[in-house]
Amino acid sequence: MPEYKLMYFPIRGRGQAIRLLMLDQGVEFQESTIAFKEWPTLKATLAFGQCPVFYVDGETLVQSNTILRYLGKQCGLYGSTDMEAAYIDMLNDGVEDAYSRYLKMIYNDYENGKDDYVTKVLPTWLASFEKWLATKADGKAFLMGEKISYVDYNFFQFLDAQQILSSTCLDNLPLIKAYYERMAARPKLSEFLKSETNTKRNVNGNGKQ
Numbered sequence: 497m498p499e500y501k502l503m504y505f506p507i508r509g510r511g512q513a514i515r516l517l518m519l520d521q522g523v524e525f526q527e528s529t530i531a532f533k534e535w536p537t538l539k540a541t542l543a544f545g546q547c548p549v550f551y552v553d554g555e556t557l558v559q560s561n562t563i564l565r566y567l568g569k570q571c572g573l574y575g576s577t578d579m580e581a582a583y584i585d586m587l588n589d590g591v592e593d594a595y596s597r598y599l600k601m602i603y604n605d606y607e608n609g610k611d612d613y614v615t616k617v618l619p620t621w622l623a624s625f626e627k628w629l630a631t632k633a634d635g636k637a638f639l640m641g642e643k644i645s646y647v648d649y650n651f652f653q654f655l656d657a658q659q660i661l662s663s664t665c666l667d668n669l670p671l672i673k674a675y676y677e678r679m680a681a682r683p684k685l686s687e688f689l690k691s692e693t694n695t696k697r698n699v700n701g702n703g704k705q
């Protein structure tokens with residue numbers, strides 16, 4: 497395995513799915529936190545001036561979903577045919593669309609937009625995923641059925657953040673609720689989620705959650 501190093505701000509944010517995937521899959525990696533005062537210097541060196549940054553031996557990757565897809569290929573979490581890979585990407589693009597709406601509300605409109613997001617925007621996205629889950633292994637396994645794929649870590653981190661925002665958001669969604677609990681109970685994830693490393697990290701960079 498190459499040497500992996502994740503660099504990100506001291507928050508869960510867009511680093512979380514990458515961390516969860518590597519921890520659960522037993523991938524060794526180093527993690528280094530970017531101090532906010534060091535950020536301008538590092539930012540100037542990065543392809544799009546954004547983090548997370550993922551170093552693979554001498555290579556430097558940015559874009560969280562690219563990093564997830566790269567790890568998906570490395571760890572056998574990307575389906576076994578081109579069509580399965582396309583469905584996994586399709587689901588991940590759905591998670592990205594929902595997550596972007598969440599981030600927009602968190603960073604730009606928390607006070608005025610939270611209610612609308614929780615009562616209208618989020619339920620629409622979750623209902624689509626509930627319907628999807630019902631088509632795969634009766635909703636009793638992962639987003640693509642019996643085998644876990646990289647999108648499960650991204651969907652799980654999204655659900656984890658939504659539960660913090662609204663603890664009842666999964667109440668009428670039995671398949672997603674059970675899916676969330678199943679993922680959270682995976683031994684390595686469960687240990688990490690309870691750890692201080694995780695609980696002391698803010699969900700988002702502005703402290704809103």
Ligand SMILES: N[C@@H](CCC(=O)N[C@@H](CS)C(=O)NCC(=O)O)C(=O)O
Nearest residue numbers: 509510545546547548558559560561
């Ligand atoms: N599409 C990018 C978005 C990355 C992004 O927005 N990163 C934020 C932190 S989550 C950032 O680097 N903010 C600091 C800045 O833009 O200067 C990804 O998925 O990695």
